[in-house]
Amino acid sequence: MAFPGASVDRKRADYAVVGAPLDVSTTFRPGTRFGPAxxxxLAATFEDYDHHTDSHFTDCAVSDHGDVGAAGAIDDAAEYLTFLEGELDDLRADGIVPLLIGGEHTVSVAGVRSVEPDVFVCLDAHLDLREGYAGNPLSHSTVTRHALEVADRAVILGARAGSEAEWERADEADVTVVPPGEVSAWTPDFADESIYLSVDVDAADPGFAPGTGTMEPFGLTPREIHDVVRSVAPHAEAFDVVEVNDRDDGQTATLAAKLLRSFVYEHATASDSE
Structure with missing residues (x-):
């Protein structure tokens, strides 16, 4: 099924939902291949109208590009990321803002490579600054390090877990870590920098979002994540929400779907006012 409300033909679209069901490096609970579906x-029950922006989702010119790759049929992450990057490049060449739904967090690497932002902004429980994990340089735990090969700097909101080497890397000047207790007071300060916004749903406390592969306690509330997405959306050139699996009663997918819609509302409203 298409994302509810994403019914505009690509030729008239300003935004495109892109499913990326990659699920090859999950280290604890797999299932992100089912995330896009x-x-x-779970987005089917939402109201079309958004009171915050006084706008309707069906008026925001959103298309559904479908999934890139079939769930369960992807076994080469490097090849997949190259193909996915090409699909995103095509959308951006047509002036369309990609809305990527994972899939494991590794899919964000394709998004960042396509956008080439100045700043990678990520909500995540983990630093994801490893050079590799279990011998895999394209593990989901390497995403922010890969993003920094393209972006000038990274802002990681809600991080509370990482190896000793990752925390040492996070102390360098091109990384800003905002711990969970300080996220509610954080405000964007990007000047004219281009932004890529990524939401790993494990940024949320697992009490709110248990349907993810690597849960980490003492996380963010949905409201805190929602506030960040709305505040960063006007500055961003693309968005993704990743690491949703099928191992809960729908809480996590519902949160992810709502965050995607909130991004569109805020981004579209800001674009209309320019």
Missing amino acids: RVRE
Whole structure:
């Protein structure tokens, strides 16, 4: 099924939902291959109208590009990321803002490579600054390090877990870590920098979002994540929400779907006012 409300033909679209069901490096609970379908399914109950922006989702010119790759049929992350990057490049060449639904967090690497932002902004429980994990340089735990090969700097909101080497890397000047207790007071300060916004749903406390592969306690509330997405959206050139699996009663996919819609509302409203 298409993402509810994403019914505009690509030729008239300003935004495109892109499913990326990559699920090859999950280190604890797999299932992110089902994330895109799960998020589309759980978005079906939402109201079309957004009171915050006084706008309707169906008026925001959103298309559904479908999934890139079949769930369960992807076994080469490097090849997949190259192909996904090409799909995103095509959308951006047509002036369309990609809305990527994972899939494991590794899919964000394709998004960042396509956008080439100045700043990678990520909500995540983990630093994801490893050079590799279990011998895999394209593990989901390496995403922010890969993003910094393209972006000038990274802002990681809600991080509370990482190896000793990752915390040492996070102390360098091109990384800003905002711990969970300080996220509610954080405000964007990007000047004219281009932004890529990524939401790993494990940034949320697992009490709110248990349907993810690597849960980490003492996380963010949905409201805190929602506030960040709305505040960063006007500055961003692309968005993703990742690491949703099918191992809960829909709480996590519902949160992911709502965050995607909130991004569109805020981004579209800001674009209309320019």
